[in-house]
Amino acid sequence: MIWNEEKECMSLEDMQELQLKRLQDVVTRAFNEVPYYHKRYSEAEVYPEDIETLDDIEKLPFTTKTDLRASYPFGLFAVDQKEIVEIHTSSGTTGKPTVSGYTKEDLDTWGEVMARGLTMMGVDENDIIQNTHGYGLFTGGFGVHYGGQKIGATVIPISTGQTLRQIELMKDFGTTMLIFTPSYGLHIAEELEEMNIKPSDLNLKVIGFGSESWTDEMRTSIENKFDVPAYNIYGLTEVMGPGVAMECSEQNGLHLYEDHFYPEIIDPKTLKHIPEGQSGELVLTTLTRVGMPIIRFRTHDVTSIKHGKCGCGRTLAKMSKITGRTDDMLKIKGVSVFPSQIEKALLSIQGVEPHYQIILTRPNNLDKIEVKVEASPDIFFDNIKELVGIKEKLAEAIHDEIGLRVTVNLVEPKTIDRVDSGKAVRVIDKREE
Amino acid sequence: MEYLKQLSIFIENKEGRIYNTLHILEDLKVNIRGLSMADTAEFGILRLIVADPVKVKEQLEERDYIAKLTEVIPVLIEDQPGGLNKILKILDDNNLNLEYLYAVALKNSDNAIVLLRLEEMDKGYKVLKENNAPIVDPEKIYSI
Numbered sequence: 303m304i305w306n307e308e309k310e311c312m313s314l315e316d317m318q319e320l321q322l323k324r325l326q327d328v329v330t331r332a333f334n335e336v337p338y339y340h341k342r343y344s345e346a347e348v349y350p351e352d353i354e355t356l357d358d359i360e361k362l363p364f365t366t367k368t369d370l371r372a373s374y375p376f377g378l379f380a381v382d383q384k385e386i387v388e389i390h391t392s393s394g395t396t397g398k399p400t401v402s403g404y405t406k407e408d409l410d411t412w413g414e415v416m417a418r419g420l421t422m423m424g425v426d427e428n429d430i431i432q433n434t435h436g437y438g439l440f441t442g443g444f445g446v447h448y449g450g451q452k453i454g455a456t457v458i459p460i461s462t463g464q465t466l467r468q469i470e471l472m473k474d475f476g477t478t479m480l481i482f483t484p485s486y487g488l489h490i491a492e493e494l495e496e497m498n499i500k501p502s503d504l505n506l507k508v509i510g511f512g513s514e515s516w517t518d519e520m521r522t523s524i525e526n527k528f529d530v531p532a533y534n535i536y537g538l539t540e541v542m543g544p545g546v547a548m549e550c551s552e553q554n555g556l557h558l559y560e561d562h563f564y565p566e567i568i569d570p571k572t573l574k575h576i577p578e579g580q581s582g583e584l585v586l587t588t589l590t591r592v593g594m595p596i597i598r599f600r601t602h603d604v605t606s607i608k609h610g611k612c613g614c615g616r617t618l619a620k621m622s623k624i625t626g627r628t629d630d631m632l633k634i635k636g637v638s639v640f641p642s643q644i645e646k647a648l649l650s651i652q653g654v655e656p657h658y659q660i661i662l663t664r665p666n667n668l669d670k671i672e673v674k675v676e677a678s679p680d681i682f683f684d685n686i687k688e689l690v691g692i693k694e695k696l697a698e699a700i701h702d703e704i705g706l707r708v709t710v711n712l713v714e715p716k717t718i719d720r721v722d723s724g725k726a727v728r729v730i731d732k733r734e735e
Numbered sequence: 736m737e738y739l740k741q742l743s744i745f746i747e748n749k750e751g752r753i754y755n756t757l758h759i760l761e762d763l764k765v766n767i768r769g770l771s772m773a774d775t776a777e778f779g780i781l782r783l784i785v786a787d788p789v790k791v792k793e794q795l796e797e798r799d800y801i802a803k804l805t806e807v808i809p810v811l812i813e814d815q816p817g818g819l820n821k822i823l824k825i826l827d828d829n830n831l832n833l834e835y836l837y838a839v840a841l842k843n844s845d846n847a848i849v850l851l852r853l854e855e856m857d858k859g860y861k862v863l864k865e866n867n868a869p870i871v872d873p874e875k876i877y878s879i
């Protein structure tokens with residue numbers, strides 16, 4: 303079923319017409335009502351009437367997380383605070399968080415886009431959604447909550463944690479949809495295994511997951527453990543929250559609700575648009591948000607966008623799974639490389655633990671990549687030839703993934719530097735020294 | 736077939752790593768009966784003969800080492816010219832490929848024991864036995 307056939311199956315032409323109308327409207331409102339935009343646009347000498355086509359969006363300055371932080375707390379609101387009915391914040395690792403304000407209409411839009419996604423996953427009013435995303439200042443829990451209510455499903459707002467309780471409710475209430483982050487989902491699966499509860503003992507029919515980076519292997523593992531399909535949910539608090547884009551039954555990309563969120567893909571270095579289908583940084587503009595218009599927000603998420611009719615019948619833009627963060631992106635010999643690609647290559651070989659470190663050097667002005675991988679019992683043999691063979695196999699897998707030659711070195715377990723949080727230091731770039 | 740259990744340890748080819756490892760074993764009061772090191776520029780395999788390899792393996796794993804129990808064939812070599820060659824000729828005549836070998840000294844004896852690792856262990860063991868090579872009872876080596 304399709305929740306909003308008119309919008310989700312619109313022709314590209316009609317969609318672009320709607321987007322342009324809405325873009326002109328949001329830019330005008332932002333310029334008139336939000337001092338931040340008024341100042342930025344005046345400085346750049348670009349005005350609402352300069353937006354005559356969708357491509358004219360490139361004339362507008364970007365909005366960054368730093369800009370949002372500088373406007374703390376309510377500086378980006380386009381309406382009186384009394385019109386704002388809900389506030390969320392996204393955690394800031396440094397300094398103040400960024401605030402996201404919603405009017406009644408905004409919450410309605412949020413519920414609408416999430417309703418589309420839940421419908422896409424085959425969920426309706428007969429379903430019981432157990433929502434393990436956190437309810438609180440973070441947007442995690444609420445998107446699914448509003449969408450679930452909009453389609454008339456029964457929502458269990460349990461939040462994360464209390465895994466035994468989660469399992470008890472899954473059984474007692476006959477939960478049909480689980481919402482979780484991949485890591486928490488795998489934790490629930492472990493508990494189920496330990497309690498000897500099989501998927502067939504549950505009433506589960508579908509999983510929605512998000513709020514974390516993930517790999518295809520993780521999805522496969524989740525689908526195998528729960529024996530139901532699992533679909534990705536994408537979103538970010540600054541723009542709205544989860545529900546900006548969601549996966550359909552095809553599982554080969556996420557439909558982006560482009561009548562509400564206008565997507566651009568830019569080259570993070572030149573900041574210019576790149577051709578459709580190519581990978582770059584996602585930039586989002588809220589087309590309908592009333593309380594807090596966000597124009598050209600740099601997400602730092604790397605993806606690509608394609609148009610065309612999807613196997614599920616929708617024509618909405620399709621965004622590929624996020625492949626990395628521009629913050630993590632390395633330029634090596636002119637090629638964009640993400641640590642996640644190296645990790646993927648390593649995990650493609652049985653028995654390899656994802657404990658690695660990338661060391662970049664530039665001897666004789668040529669980039670050199672060394673990847674240190676911690677040895678594990680499964681890839682240790684009492685035979686030098688076989689160990690060298692493993693090294694070469696790993697280098698080959700990485701080459702297949704990134705297209706560059708690397709030197710792999712096996713190191714002893716737990717020798718790769720870890721920062722205080724216990725996370726490994728993934729990249730050491732010595733090229734600028 | 737009674738093989739001798741040897742302890743193979745993954746070790747980085749870095750200054751002090753062998754010393755540190757042997758130091759740990761000393762602290763654990765492990766008596767090393769035999770030792771060899773095979774290495775590349777970056778890493779290597781430290782092979783040890785100890786009295787209780789299963790226990791030492793666990794103790795090393797608790798200290799984040801990667802260790803494996805592997806099997807070798809201990810053969811007594813007489814202290815006379817060509818002692819080792821006689822054994823190697825048996826292997827060669829039967830197309831048995833040697834992965835590596837190293838020697839362990841025997842206390843109060845002029846003889847040595849050579850530890851053999853072959854590509855085909857079971858076949859090699861049989862051939863050595865058939866050719867009357869003096870295969871040593873592993874228990875005798877654990878208790879040297």
Ligand SMILES: [Zn+2]
Nearest residue numbers: 550612614616
């Ligand atoms: Zn689709």
